Amino acid sequence: MWTCILMRKAFFNANMHLFPRLAGAPTYSLKSQMQNKISFTKKVQILCSPPQVRGISDFIQDGALPSSGAKSRKSKNSWSFPVLDGTIKMEQMDRTEANLRNSEACIQRYLELLGESHQREERDIIRHTQRHGKLLVRERLRLVLDDDDFFELSPLAGYDLPYGTISNAGCLTGIGKVCGIWCMLIANDATVKGGTMYPITVKKHLRAQAIATMNRLPTVYLVDSGGAFLPLQAEIFPDSCHGGRIFYNIAVMSSMKIPQVAVVCGSCIAGATYIPSIADESIIIDKIGSMFIAGPPLVKAATGENISVEELGGATLHSRISGGIDYVTSTEEEAYERTRHIVMTLKCEEPSKEPVGYDDPLYSPEELKALAPQNYECSLDVKLILSRLIDGSRFQEFKAEYGTTLVTGFAHVKGHLVGLVASNGELSYQASLKGSHFVRLCRHRNVPLLFLLNTVPQTSACTSPAQAEDLGRRCKAQACMMATIACAEVPKITLVIGGNFGNDSYAMCGRSFDPNFLFLWPNARVALVDYRSLTTDFLEGDEHFSMDKSTRKNLGKKLEKESSAFYSSARLWDDGVILPQRSREVIARCLEIIKQKEGQIFSHQQQPILRF
Ligand code: COA
Numbered sequence: 001m002w003t004c005i006l007m008r009k010a011f012f013n014a015n016m017h018l019f020p021r022l023a024g025a026p027t028y029s030l031k032s033q034m035q036n037k038i039s040f041t042k043k044v045q046i047l048c049s050p051p052q053v054r055g056i057s058d059f060i061q062d063g064a065l066p067s068s069g070a071k072s073r074k075s076k077n078s079w080s081f082p083v084l085d086g087t088i089k090m091e092q093m094d095r096t097e098a099n100l101r102n103s104e105a106c107i108q109r110y111l112e113l114l115g116e117s118h119q120r121e122e123r124d125i126i127r128h129t130q131r132h133g134k135l136l137v138r139e140r141l142r143l144v145l146d147d148d149d150f151f152e153l154s155p156l157a158g159y160d161l162p163y164g165t166i167s168n169a170g171c172l173t174g175i176g177k178v179c180g181i182w183c184m185l186i187a188n189d190a191t192v193k194g195g196t197m198y199p200i201t202v203k204k205h206l207r208a209q210a211i212a213t214m215n216r217l218p219t220v221y222l223v224d225s226g227g228a229f230l231p232l233q234a235e236i237f238p239d240s241c242h243g244g245r246i247f248y249n250i251a252v253m254s255s256m257k258i259p260q261v262a263v264v265c266g267s268c269i270a271g272a273t274y275i276p277s278i279a280d281e282s283i284i285i286d287k288i289g290s291m292f293i294a295g296p297p298l299v300k301a302a303t304g305e306n307i308s309v310e311e312l313g314g315a316t317l318h319s320r321i322s323g324g325i326d327y328v329t330s331t332e333e334e335a336y337e338r339t340r341h342i343v344m345t346l347k348c349e350e351p352s353k354e355p356v357g358y359d360d361p362l363y364s365p366e367e368l369k370a371l372a373p374q375n376y377e378c379s380l381d382v383k384l385i386l387s388r389l390i391d392g393s394r395f396q397e398f399k400a401e402y403g404t405t406l407v408t409g410f411a412h413v414k415g416h417l418v419g420l421v422a423s424n425g426e427l428s429y430q431a432s433l434k435g436s437h438f439v440r441l442c443r444h445r446n447v448p449l450l451f452l453l454n455t456v457p458q459t460s461a462c463t464s465p466a467q468a469e470d471l472g473r474r475c476k477a478q479a480c481m482m483a484t485i486a487c488a489e490v491p492k493i494t495l496v497i498g499g500n501f502g503n504d505s506y507a508m509c510g511r512s513f514d515p516n517f518l519f520l521w522p523n524a525r526v527a528l529v530d531y532r533s534l535t536t537d538f539l540e541g542d543e544h545f546s547m548d549k550s551t552r553k554n555l556g557k558k559l560e561k562e563s564s565a566f567y568s569s570a571r572l573w574d575d576g577v578i579l580p581q582r583s584r585e586v587i588a589r590c591l592e593i594i595k596q597k598e599g600q601i602f603s604h605q606q607q608p609i610l611r612f
Pocket of ligand 1 (some may be wrong): 127192272294
């Protein structure tokens with residue numbers, strides 16, 4: 001407790017001097033602070049570091065396996081829970097070998113795509129840095145954040161879309177600490193078509209805002225955008241979840257007392273202008289930032305008048321005349337420093353730094369690559385996976401003997417208590433009832449839920465009245481589980497470890513059930529039906545589904561492509577693909593972020609901050 005108070009005090013003292021001094025006081029050396037920040041040798045960190053590929057023999061020795069690398073730290077939490085047996089047996093070797101080969105291929109592809117998504121045209125970088133004298137988006141983030149620890153979301157968004165590959169969807173989104181507070185950062189990348197908003201850019205903004213709202217994260221927008229990407233205006237402008245929703249959300253979030261801060265660090269054209277205009281507080285960088293609905297070329301075309309960017313919407317106009325901006329800075333560095341000053345005034349509780357003791361799993365998380373199922377036939381008991389994710393591999397299983405195709409129970413992940421709901425086969429009638437019961441328990445106790453989703457592809461149609469009765473009962477129980485999850489007001493994290501097929505996935509808190517975070521392993525498959533079923537005898541003899549073999553084959557190929565984890569992530573159906581062996585870190589990070597809102601005082605929706 002005292003340690004905590006002292007640490008906070010030290011933090012406060014260390015940060016107070018960062019407010020600007022009034023005229024007359026010696027100027028604070030921004031340069032020295034900048035040097036500290038820029039000296040990061042490590043780039044902004046994505047929680048998906050390259051894997052070390054190992055052979056199956058590294059994972060499986062005769063019979064029992066390793067407690068390799070499992071350090072034992074003093075844990076106050078999980079001593080009492082029973083230990084799971086996570087031993088991989090010799091007879092499971094065929095499956096783990098197939099899984100490992102598949103995982104390695106998927107991971108390889110994932111890393112290639114990640115590399116591609118970070119590439120930019122040299123021409124665009126030169127235009128951005130030399131012609132406009134601006135910093136690149138990752139450099140900007142580094143200046144806002146306390147350190148290089150940036151939990152980047154959906155880095156594959158925008159890959160191979162029908163309208164082309166839009167690197168990183170034209171903007172970076174992610175969570176990092178600013179003055180000790182977890183914040184959501186949304187930053188346009190103007191090296192991607194002048195930062196214009198594609199449909200996928202809008203979607204990425206909206207998802208980041210949704211995460212910020214669910215987790216009550218102050219949100220910082222670094223705006224550098226040419227507005228809508230005009231050729232796709234019909235997919236950006238008219239509908240309810242198109243561009244205008246970003247501005248709507250800023251107002252609603254502000255009214256919920258989730259602070260909204262914007263920095264105009266480049267062009268802010270057309271719709272983009274409303275981001276700083278609606279935000280609670282806004283900063284503009286002199287001679288670099290500008291805001292207007294229509295730029296000088298449009299004015300010239302409409303009126304024949306020549307007008308400069310500065311006259312039309314520069315820092316002077318917005319800070320002295322329109323009042324649309326609250327602070328002007330003369331450099332980018334100063335603007336990000338000012339952003340940090342604003343965050344310091346938010347009175348958000350800094351998350352507790354009290355160290356929590358926990359044990360590492362008894363089995364190495366590296367082995368998860370061999371357990372990530374290649375397909376449903378390659379799925380092993382999900383407890384093998386759990387034993388590599390949770391503290392000390394200790395698990396308080398709930399209803400162990402009932403509805404065993406779903407595993408439920410309590411465990412800790414890096415000291416955070418979670419309720420685990422893990423697929424272990426078909427989501428049967430009993431499994432669904434058990435799932436509903438357990439979710440209710442967690443809801444009553446306010447314990448966050450972690451779903452490990454590996455649902456079964458639908459392979460057979462109903463062929464007898466007895467089967468129909470069985471399916472009817474199951475459907476009813478699944479609906480009960482869906483309703484329970486939909487209304488459970490506890491944080492939810494979903495990790496797709498294998499198949500994400502059809503109906504079962506709704507009951508396991510798939511995307512439409514609004515988890516706070518949803519991640520995929522690279523081997524994951526996301527589709528209504530498994531493409532393999534189209535090439536086998538599924539639907540054979542179904543008179544309503546008359547499709548010749550070649551049409552079925554083509555549909556199968558289409559489904560195969562559309563069900564890959566990368567296809568999903570490119571479209572933002574998830575918050576990113578993560579490496580199996582990094583899952584524990586990612587889950588723990590999410591739980592830490594979620595925890596920040598515990599100390600916050602909730603109030604009914606009020607008026608947003610308004611700029612009169
Ligand atoms: N829609 C489609 N493409 C756009 C665009 C828009 N709104 N704005 C810019 N682009 C494209 C440019 O054609 C160029 O494409 P290219 O790389 O294939 O040559 C690329 O984005 C970069 O634009 P460029 O003008 O060369 O870069 P810049 O950094 O000097 O300027 C802007 C960027 C955004 C300030 C400038 O392009 C601009 O003013 N665009 C018009 C913005 C506008 O009127 N928006 C209204 C939307 S409703």
